[in-house]
Amino acid sequence: MVPGAFVRVLFPTQEKPRRPGLLHIGYVLGGTASEALVAYTTSQPWPTDAPIPAGVRLFGAEAAAQLNQSRPFLLRLDVLAKLPRTAEWFPDLGRHDQGVIAIAPPELQSELIGIAANLVRRRRELVQMRGP
Amino acid sequence: MSRPRQQPSGRRARTRKQPAKVAITLRLGSEQVRRLQAAAKAENRSLTNYVETALLRDLSHRDEAARVITMYAAPGTSPHIRPEDVARREGESEQAYAERRDLLVELWSIPDSE
Numbered sequence: 001m002v003p004g005a006f007v008r009v010l011f012p013t014q015e016k017p018r019r020p021g022l023l024h025i026g027y028v029l030g031g032t033a034s035e036a037l038v039a040y041t042t043s044q045p046w047p048t049d050a051p052i053p054a055g056v057r058l059f060g061a062e063a064a065a066q067l068n069q070s071r072p073f074l075l076r077l078d079v080l081a082k083l084p085r086t087a088e089w090f091p092d093l094g095r096h097d098q099g100v101i102a103i104a105p106p107e108l109q110s111e112l113i114g115i116a117a118n119l120v121r122r123r124r125e126l127v128q129m130r131g132p
Numbered sequence: 133m134s135r136p137r138q139q140p141s142g143r144r145a146r147t148r149k150q151p152a153k154v155a156i157t158l159r160l161g162s163e164q165v166r167r168l169q170a171a172a173k174a175e176n177r178s179l180t181n182y183v184e185t186a187l188l189r190d191l192s193h194r195d196e197a198a199r200v201i202t203m204y205a206a207p208g209t210s211p212h213i214r215p216e217d218v219a220r221r222e223g224e225s226e227q228a229y230a231e232r233r234d235l236l237v238e239l240w241s242i243p244d245s246e
Contacts, residue, residue, distance in 0.1 A: 002222070055200075080203050
């Protein structure tokens with residue numbers, strides 16, 4: 001489960017944020033030997049009348065297929081989870097592929113890191129605006 | 133046919149409404165008040181409206197800062213990670229690793245949104 005991997009994960013939900021949630025494909029930004037930081041993905045289309053928030057990357061049908069995914073999806077770099085690298089959260093960890101669906105090519109990884117970095121900068125500015 | 137039950141007083145029960153606004157007392161230095169009055173005048177607002185707007189704007193910034201990134205932290209995960217503990221991808225360049233490592237350390241420090 002290397003950085004840049006799209007992996008099957010029981011991503012926590014708003015209703016039960018401390019427990020393994022529904023099976024999703026997550027994007028691994030990285031982590032340590034025992035923990036991973038994972039971004040949320042969903043194949044639910046974004047409402048057409050709502051602006052797409054910063055931190056969301058859209059993948060059309062073709063781009064999704066290149067990442068071994070059957071449907072267009074959204075990657076939410078604004079919705080993250082710190083998870084232990086255990087089968088409780090990554091149910092296919094014991095399989096030979098560890099539940100990895102695809103690995104993003106280096107250019108895409110760089111783009112996604114850039115999007116996440118912009119979000120962090122924006123958050124930092126807002127936090128500073130609030131004062132210490 | 134049953135009739136609606138009356139309250140002991142003979143009046144219908146009223147739902148108690150929260151007042152739309154609550155008055156607060158604010159004490160500020162005279163120089164600050166002078167500056168606020170000037171700023172309010174420049175925006176063609178009353179001083180009260182100007183202060184209210186400024187406070188609401190601050191609350192909005194707080195909400196936005198909290199919302200920019202939603203973080204879920206599973207029980208037992210570390211609140212921070214050390215840069216040297218960030219795993220490096222095979223073949224990742226020094227620069228790419230450094231950027232990702234620094235980003236990860238900062239992202240990791242974002243507290244649980246719950």
